[in-house]
Amino acid sequence: MTGFYLRWAGVIVMAITMAVLANKNYQEHLASISPEAVLAGEHSHATLRVQGMVGSGSLTGSPEEGHAEFELLGETKHLKVQYQGPPPENLRELKTLILIGRWDSGSQVFQAQDTALVTNYGFVASAYLIAFLVLVASVFSMSRKVTCLFQEIKESKLYEPELETHVEHR
Amino acid sequence: MMNRIIRRIQRFKGWFGAAAAFCIFYGLYLGLFDSPPDYYQGEVVRIMYVHVPLAHTSLMAYASLFLGSLWYLWKRDPLVDNMCQAAAGLTVIFTALSLITGAIWAKPTWNTWWTWDPKLISFAILLLIASGYLMLRTFVEDPDKEGRYAAVLAIVGGIDLPIIYFSAEWWRSLHQPLSISMRGVSMTGDILLPLSIMSLGLNLLFLYMLMVRTQMLYLTNLLQAKKGRLLSQVHLTQTSS
Numbered sequence A: 001m002t003g004f005y006l007r008w009a010g011v012i013v014m015a016i017t018m019a020v021l022a023n024k025n026y027q028e029h030l031a032s033i034s035p036e037a038v039l040a041g042e043h044s045h046a047t048l049r050v051q052g053m054v055g056s057g058s059l060t061g062s063p064e065e066g067h068a069e070f071e072l073l074g075e076t077k078h079l080k081v082q083y084q085g086p087p088p089e090n091l092r093e094l095k096t097l098i099l100i101g102r103w104d105s106g107s108q109v110f111q112a113q114d115t116a117l118v119t120n121y122g123f124v125a126s127a128y129l130i131a132f133l134v135l136v137a138s139v140f141s142m143s144r145k146v147t148c149l150f151q152e153i154k155e156s157k158l159y160e161p162e163l164e165t166h167v168e169h170r
Numbered sequence B: 001m002m003n004r005i006i007r008r009i010q011r012f013k014g015w016f017g018a019a020a021a022f023c024i025f026y027g028l029y030l031g032l033f034d035s036p037p038d039y040y041q042g043e044v045v046r047i048m049y050v051h052v053p054l055a056h057t058s059l060m061a062y063a064s065l066f067l068g069s070l071w072y073l074w075k076r077d078p079l080v081d082n083m084c085q086a087a088a089g090l091t092v093i094f095t096a097l098s099l100i101t102g103a104i105w106a107k108p109t110w111n112t113w114w115t116w117d118p119k120l121i122s123f124a125i126l127l128l129i130a131s132g133y134l135m136l137r138t139f140v141e142d143p144d145k146e147g148r149y150a151a152v153l154a155i156v157g158g159i160d161l162p163i164i165y166f167s168a169e170w171w172r173s174l175h176q177p178l179s180i181s182m183r184g185v186s187m188t189g190d191i192l193l194p195l196s197i198m199s200l201g202l203n204l205l206f207l208y209m210l211m212v213r214t215q216m217l218y219l220t221n222l223l224q225a226k227k228g229r230l231l232s233q234v235h236l237t238q239t240s241s
Helices: A002-030 A035-039 A121-155 B002-010 B013-034 B043-075 B078-110 B118-139 B143-157 B160-170 B189-240
Strands: A048-054 A060-062 A067-073 A078-084 A096-104 A109-116
Touching: A002 A121, A002 B013, A035 A048, A035 A078, A048 A078, A048 A109, A078 A096, A121 B043, A121 B078, A121 B189, B002 B078, B002 B189, B013 B043, B013 B189, B043 B078, B043 B118, B043 B143, B043 B160, B043 B189, B078 B118, B078 B143, B078 B189, B118 B143, B118 B160
Parallel strands: A078 A109
Antiparallel strands: A048 A067, A048 A096, A060 A067, A067 A078, A096 A109
């Protein structure tokens, strides 16, 4: 049974490594912060993802002009944003979205380069967790049962070499 | 013949498990970190890399139950009967997981957990058929009748497979149509690669689980047979003394 548990320990170590990497990737590349956090300087990365709502009546510029300016609303404060390049079609007033770009602390303007949809990562995480927890638990219980059955047959007095190759069905 | 093939493949069980683990971990890496988000769905599209392979695997699981049942009715091989029973249990697991992950994906994209769509209904029916197969096996006492009745049920239930596969083509459906068909492939390479690797990984995992579960049922039957033989020997000794 030791070999069996060692193999499973290896699988668990790999799964934990995968989960840690996924969490690290989420924190570094996917987690978004609020406009308040940007203004308070509570960030460490050069490229930021800021989530907020495009302020009503604040959007100026167009795809033809190749740039746009607007205000991104947070809970209590708002952030001045300059969108560099033609703004995408999902950049509309009163729309909640994520802006990707850099914070210019000198001019107090957020220089946005791209947008992303607001995602509830709970759906993604729960789908993967449910699927793989059930599969791993099933494989573990089946493999353990097989190992136990082998031991029971070998160790108990029931064991006797089969004379014929045909196996009785129940 | 089938008995020999199953026994021979069983020797490579560990390799199937290792290959499945490698493909799944690599597929997870590609699906979660490397592939781009969808323009309309954003990051939620990553659920596809687990939902679609689970759905493919559940179809494969039932297909193996269907083919195994045909073989059992022809040859009456008890090992194939064990394999069919194992495949039915795995069909239930993979189909249920496919429905659950599909519901989790449907909520942010369709704004509902469930809808009476032909593909979803036919998939739920597959779950009921596989569950019914397992229930039937527990209700019938005679092992020979149990195997025969269950095989007939599995063969009749096989009609659900083409319905599931082509439902999005045959009827106006909310579920998206086939991405890989005779018309060509309607997805880019950076989405197709993780999807294919995850599908391969889960199909290999299914084969590994099928081997382990078949072995489990075989050993359980063997143990029961040995216990029965021992009991009859004791009974004979007692009656003769």
